[in-house]
Amino acid sequence: PRKIFSGIQPTGSMHLGNYFGAITQWIDLQHKNEDITVSVVDLHSITLPQDPNVLPKSILEMTATLLACGIDPNKSVIFQQSRVLQHTELFWYLGCICTMARLAHLPQYKEKSALLKDVLLGIFIYPVLQAADILVHKATHVPVGEDQIQQLQLCQELAQMFNKKFGTVFPIPRTLLSEKGSARIRSLREPSKKMSKSDPDSKSRICLTDASDDIVKKIKKAVTDFTSAVTYDPESRPGVSNLILIHSLISGKQPQVIVEESQYLDTLKYKHLVADVIIEHLLPIKKKIEAYIANPEYLDQVLREGSEKAQATAEETMVEVRRKVGINFLE
Ligand code: TYM
Numbered sequence: 108p109r110k111i112f113s114g115i116q117p118t119g120s121m122h123l124g125n126y127f128g129a130i131t132q133w134i135d136l137q138h139k140n141e142d143i144t145v146s147v148v149d150l151h152s153i154t155l156p157q158d159p160n161v162l163p164k165s166i167l168e169m170t171a172t173l174l175a176c177g178i179d180p181n182k183s184v185i186f187q188q189s190r191v192l193q194h195t196e197l198f199w200y201l202g203c204i205c206t207m208a209r210l211a212h213l214p215q216y217k218e219k220s221a222l223l224k225d226v227l228l229g230i231f232i233y234p235v236l237q238a239a240d241i242l243v244h245k246a247t248h249v250p251v252g253e254d255q256i257q258q259l260q261l262c263q264e265l266a267q268m269f270n271k272k273f274g275t276v277f278p279i280p281r282t283l284l285s286e287k288g289s290a291r292i293r294s295l296r297e298p299s300k301k302m303s304k305s306d307p308d309s310k311s312r313i314c315l316t317d318a319s320d321d322i323v324k325k326i327k328k329a330v331t332d333f334t335s336a337v338t339y340d341p342e343s344r345p346g347v348s349n350l351i352l353i354h355s356l357i358s359g360k361q362p363q364v365i366v367e368e369s370q371y372l373d374t375l376k377y378k379h380l381v382a383d384v385i386i387e388h389l390l391p392i393k394k395k396i397e398a399y400i401a402n403p404e405y406l407d408q409v410l411r412e413g414s415e416k417a418q419a420t421a422e423e424t425m426v427e428v429r430r431k432v433g434i435n436f437l438e
Contacts, residue, residue, distance in 0.1 A: 108142065109141055109142065109247050109248050110142050110144075110244065110245055110246050110247045110248070110278075111133075111136055111141050111142060111143040111144065111246065111247070111248045111249070111250060111283075112143075112144050112145075112146070112240065112241050112244045112246035112248075112249055112280075113129060113133060113143075113144075113145055113146075113249055113250050113251060114145065114146040114147070114148040114151070114188065114237070114240055115129065115130075115145070115146075115147065115148065115169065115173070116148055116149075116151050116152040116169075116304070117147045117148070117149055117152055117162075117165045117166045117168070117169035117170075118152040118155075118157060118162070118165050118304070119165075119304035119305070119314075120168065120172070120304075120314035120315060120316050120317075121169065121172045121173075121176075121314065121315050121316075122302055122303075122304060122312040122313060122314050122315070123292055123302060123312070123313045123315075123353060123385075124252065124291075124292035124301060124302035124303065124312065125252075125304075126176070126315060127285070127289040127292055127353070127356050128251070128252030128253070128285060128289055128290050128291065128292060129250060129251055129252055129285075130173070130176050130178075131176075131285065131289070131356075132250040132283065132285045133145055133178065133183075133250055134176060134177040134178065136250065137177070137178065137179060137182050137183050140182075143182075143183045143184070144183065144184040144185075144186070144244055144246075144417060144420075145173065145178060145183060145184070145185050145186075146185075146186055146187070146188045146240060146417070147166055147169050147170055147173070147185070147186070147187050147188065147410070148188045148237075148240065149162070149166055149187060149188055149189050150188050150189050150194070150195070150236060151188070151233060151236065151237070152165070153229070154227065154229040154230045154233050155230075155305075166187060166410075167400065167403050167406045167407075168316075168396075168400060170185065170187075170399075170406045170409065170410055171395075171396050171399035171400045171406055172315060172316075172396050173185060174395070174399050174406075174409070175315075175392050175393075175395035175396040175399060176315075176392060180409045180412065180413060184413050184416045184417055185409060185410070185413045186410060186413035186414040186416070186417040187410045187413075187414055188240065190410070190411075190414035190418070191243075191414055191417045191418045191421050192418075193243050193418065193421035193422055193424070193425045194236065194239050194240055194243055194421065195236070195239070196425060197239040197242060197243045197421075197424070197425065197428060198232075198235055198236045198238075198239040200239075200269075200428055200432060201235050201238055201239055201242070201265050201269070202232060202235050204265065204268050204269060204272065205235055205261075205265060205268075207231075209261065209264075210231055210232065210234060210235070210261075211231075213234055213257055213258065213261065214257055215233075215234075215254070215257070215258065216230065216231060216233075216234075234258045234261050234262075235261075235265070237258050237262065238258075238261060238262035238265045238266075241259075241262050241280050242262065242265070242266055242269075242277045242280070242424070243420075243421040243424050243425065244417070244420055244421060244424070245276075245277060245278055245420075245424055246278070246280045247278045247280055247281065248280065248281050248282075248283050249262075249280050249281070249282055249283060250283040250284075250285070251282065251283070251284070252284070252285075252290050252291060252292075252301075253284060253290040253291040253301075254291070254301055255282070256282060256284075259280065259282045262280060263279050263280060266278070266279050266280065267279060273428075273431040273432055274431050276424070276427050276428060276431060287352075287355070287356065288341065288352050289352070289356055292349065292352070292353065293345055293346075293349040294306060294311040294312070295310060295311050295312065295313070295325055295326070295328070295329040295330065295349070296308050296310055296311040296328075296329075296330055297311065297330065298330060298345035298346040298349055299345065310324075310325050310328055312325075313325055313326075313385060315389055315392055315393065315396065316393060316396060317389070319386045319390075322382055322385055322386050322389070323379070323382045323386075326350070326378050326379075326381055326382040326385070327375075327378055327379075327382070329346060329349075329350060329378065330346045331344075331346040331347045331350075331374050331378075332344055332346055332347070334347075334374075335373040335374050335375075336370075336373070336374075337351070337365075337366055337369040337370070337372055337373075337374060337377045338366055339351045339362040339363065339365070339366050347374055347377075348362075350377070350378065350381045351365050351366065351381075353381065353385065354380075354381050354384055357384055357385065357388045358384065
């Protein structure tokens with residue numbers, strides 16, 4: 108049977124890239140009654156400095172957002188990474204079979220470290236913890252956006268290396284990318300880049316919790332090009348095509364149909380239309396997020412119960428891992 112696992116960092120609000128690249132996939136899988144576990148990966152988020160007074164709120168807000176999007180704790184497991192110590196435990200075992208040269212090769216590390224004077228160890232070994240997240244649950248499929256492909260390749264390699272060295276424990280997890288271009292939603296300010304939480308320009312992304320007037324402002328300011336017709340061509344017109352893609356994902360209409368319906372609009376009028384479509388789609392989700400946030404005790408309970416379930420699965424794997432490695436000789 109398939110075992111699906113994925114994670115999201117709790118810092119920064121969820122944006123449309125996360126939503127269409129990952130979360131809507133998770134909800135679809137949940138609807139198909141797949142066995143899905145999702146983690147709020149707080150340990151990953153502290154690879155960049157976080158304010159200890161703000162972090163707990165961020166964790167609760169991300170949990171609220173996931174529930175508002177449709178993750179159902181009665182069908183899926185949703186938990187907080189740091190509460191399941193087996194993640195950090197397996198991380199160490201994997202760290203002992205992973206070379207530094209391999210990690211230094213990863214593009215996300217190269218990008219992030221290039222901007223920093225002193226590179227913290229956490230940023231460097233981040234992908235090993237991510238591999239542990241997946242493998243400790245013996246996941247077979249990992250639904251993510253395109254930016255995670257290289258990290259998942261590392262995870263597959265580490266699973267193979269471990270299995271070869273110590274005997275088979277882990278299935279080799281497969282990457283599940285969502286279709287229709289949604290695996291990569293672009294920045295509204297620089298369409299050559301992906302929409303990202305860490306972009307210092309907040310106009311580059313639409314967050315699920317954004318106020319309606321902010322959404323209008325951000326979409327109006329979205330970089331397009333000097334052609335005023337509305338046409339879909341992600342290669343030569345990435346800016347306007349990104350808006351059409353978002354519109355298409357919300358409405359379920361093919362990009363070509365949207366283009367035909369918009370043939371009498373220029374890009375500015377079309378932007379107003381897209382902004383309205385986004386606002387209308389996000390409104391009910393935003394209301395649910397607010398309602399969940401108003402009930403932190405409930406959110407804490409969801410995370411606690413989820414973490415207990417996740418821990419039970421993870422401990423089963425670790426019993427096997429410890430025995431294979433030769434640490435636990437009496438079991
Ligand atoms: P994070 O928190 O950056 O992003 C969460 C998910 O959103 C996807 N995503 C996008 N998809 C399409 N277009 C975009 N512009 C876009 N931006 C983000 C990401 O691909 C991701 O699926 N390292 C992970 C968290 C993680 C994880 C894991 C994921 C930790 N352990 C184990 C899977 C399995 C991350 O930083 O995601």
